[in-house]
Amino acid sequence: MIQDTLDFFTSQWAYVLLAGLAARVLYNYFQRGLWKVPGPFIRGITSIPRVLSAYHGNSHNDDISLHRKYGKLVRLGPNLLSISDPAEINQIYGIGTKFIKSRFYELSSAYDDEGLVPDTFVLTDKALHTRMKKNAANAYSTNGLIQMESWIEPVTERLVRKLRRQAGQPVDIASLLKDYAMDAVFAVTFGRDFNYVEEGDVLKMYGVLETVSDYMAVIGQVPWMHKFLLARPLVARLVFGEGGGDKEMFQLAISEIEAAKKKQSEDGPLTFLQRLLLNQAKNPASINDREIMTHAFGNIAAGSDTTAIALRSVFFHVLKHPHVYEKLSEEFSTLATPVSFTDANKLPYFGAVIQESLRMHPSVGMMLARLVPAEGAEICGHKLPGGTEVGINPWVLHRDPEVFTDPDSFRPERWLPTETNEEHLRAMNRCFFTFGHGAHTCSGRWISLMEIKKIVPTLLINFDMKLVKESEYGFKNRWFTPQHGLWVEMTPKV
Numbered sequence: 001m002i003q004d005t006l007d008f009f010t011s012q013w014a015y016v017l018l019a020g021l022a023a024r025v026l027y028n029y030f031q032r033g034l035w036k037v038p039g040p041f042i043r044g045i046t047s048i049p050r051v052l053s054a055y056h057g058n059s060h061n062d063d064i065s066l067h068r069k070y071g072k073l074v075r076l077g078p079n080l081l082s083i084s085d086p087a088e089i090n091q092i093y094g095i096g097t098k099f100i101k102s103r104f105y106e107l108s109s110a111y112d113d114e115g116l117v118p119d120t121f122v123l124t125d126k127a128l129h130t131r132m133k134k135n136a137a138n139a140y141s142t143n144g145l146i147q148m149e150s151w152i153e154p155v156t157e158r159l160v161r162k163l164r165r166q167a168g169q170p171v172d173i174a175s176l177l178k179d180y181a182m183d184a185v186f187a188v189t190f191g192r193d194f195n196y197v198e199e200g201d202v203l204k205m206y207g208v209l210e211t212v213s214d215y216m217a218v219i220g221q222v223p224w225m226h227k228f229l230l231a232r233p234l235v236a237r238l239v240f241g242e243g244g245g246d247k248e249m250f251q252l253a254i255s256e257i258e259a260a261k262k263k264q265s266e267d268g269p270l271t272f273l274q275r276l277l278l279n280q281a282k283n284p285a286s287i288n289d290r291e292i293m294t295h296a297f298g299n300i301a302a303g304s305d306t307t308a309i310a311l312r313s314v315f316f317h318v319l320k321h322p323h324v325y326e327k328l329s330e331e332f333s334t335l336a337t338p339v340s341f342t343d344a345n346k347l348p349y350f351g352a353v354i355q356e357s358l359r360m361h362p363s364v365g366m367m368l369a370r371l372v373p374a375e376g377a378e379i380c381g382h383k384l385p386g387g388t389e390v391g392i393n394p395w396v397l398h399r400d401p402e403v404f405t406d407p408d409s410f411r412p413e414r415w416l417p418t419e420t421n422e423e424h425l426r427a428m429n430r431c432f433f434t435f436g437h438g439a440h441t442c443s444g445r446w447i448s449l450m451e452i453k454k455i456v457p458t459l460l461i462n463f464d465m466k467l468v469k470e471s472e473y474g475f476k477n478r479w480f481t482p483q484h485g486l487w488v489e490m491t492p493k494v
């Protein structure tokens with residue numbers, strides 16, 4: 001009997017394979033009642049088109065097109081739904097939400113001898129997440145920020161000096177801005193930097209961060225594969241080398257903590273790290289060394305590429321639109337030098353230019369994915385079962401014409417009360433997703449805004465800037481959306 005069955009399967013293997021495949025396709029499509037959600041049929045049966053879209057670095061445009069065709073809720077994969085509906089923001093991302101981060105984030109989770117490193121970016125444990133948010137809140141606050149500002153000053157001066165040396169020839173500021181952002185985030189975090197602006201990637205971190213970002217973008221669409229890939233120590237060693245990847249960054253953060261502990265003082269402008277050590281000295285139970293290390297490491301991983309992308313977007317859009325350049329230069333003429341964050345933060349047109357540049361080109365190009373809680377949820381009129389992966393992609397929401405009129409046009413004026421009424425402005429601000437939203441909103445938002453608000457006026461005050469070789473500007477969506485080829489001619493003003 002058994003032999004007969006085996007004989008049947010071996011002689012008819014092609015049909016058996018086809019039947020298995022058909023069963024899987026049907027299961028994918030009809031599973032969990034998601035078949036009623038609008039979207040292309042193929043997206044409901046397999047993740048392959050989604051993986052390919054991510055691989056080609058164009059998933060933001062694919063997602064925008066799908067939403068324009070299918071509406072506010074679109075099925076992007078068998079268990080993956082994209083949402084572009086302001087009415088659903090609170091339910092999914094609000095402070096008290098029951099939705100947690102999806103398995104997508106496991107791909108960037110780091111582990112040490114004690115287990116999962118408690119990086120707020122990946123935590124699904126709400127209590128631990130709240131503790132981590134709280135124990136560094138004053139270091140990320142605008143109050144803490146003013147203290148950290150002076151640490152960025154030497155980095156800003158260094159960049160200006162370098163650009164002066166390169167005057168008269170086209171300079172690709174895309175890579176320079178990345179070096180600047182790296183030095184700046186090191187400077188505010190540790191009170192010292194590694195002179196990326198002059199020396200380049202001395203710590204060999206760019207390759208690691210790029211690999212992680214590429215990996216998240218593509219394998220993040222099929223996160224079950226992670227356990228066969230970088231989650232395996234052997235594979236991680238093959239990709240990053242012995243002791244490579246996050247381990248070296250941890251080590252760096254740990255040695256900075258040890259050094260900072262030796263010269264701890266409340267005097268002078270505090271760095272991010274000193275602020276956390278002070279919190280620990282005042283209330284040892286509130287934060288331990290491992291948590292301090294995690295925050296410091298998180299700053300470098302989360303705060304360099306993202307800020308560089310934002311800076312490139314601001315410069316690209318300003319240089320591409322001469323009337324914006326002119327208006328901005330006029331506003332900057334009121335600023336004293338060196339430019340202070342407090343002064344720059346008061347300029348309304350500059351604020352609008354930043355907001356619009358970050359709307360046009362958010363640093364994160366894929367959905368901020370969450371899991372529907374076990375009891376299920378109703379989203380855009382559809383009852384979704386627990387465990388469905390849902391999320392809003394900043395690129396999609398920012399191109400929603402119901403929220404942002406003429407969404408493909410760069411128009412800073414839309415953010416000013418002279419053009420947009422209070423109610424609509426509130427709605428636009430709620431849909432501004434560049435820094436995420438709610439419980440997991442970006443902790444370092446003000447650190448990056450401080451960097452932007454200092455370096456943009458500083459460069460435009462010091463140089464006449466002209467965009468050249470515009471066709472070389474572009475980007476691939478790799479979860480992060482890092483642009484390349486921002487060629488500029490810099491002419492010193494004095």
Ligand code: HEM
Nearest residue numbers: 120121299302303306307310363435436440442443444448
């Ligand atoms: C323009 C620059 C930046 C952008 C566009 C940006 C964007 C984001 C986004 C979208 C998230 C939320 C991810 C999610 O919900 O899944 C996030 C989280 C985070 N960002 Fe940023 N970021 C920027 C700069 C920074 C900087 C400079 C730092 C640190 C110095 C930083 C630290 C963090 C941390 C720690 C989180 C995790 C917060 C949490 O989950 O509670 N970011 N960022």
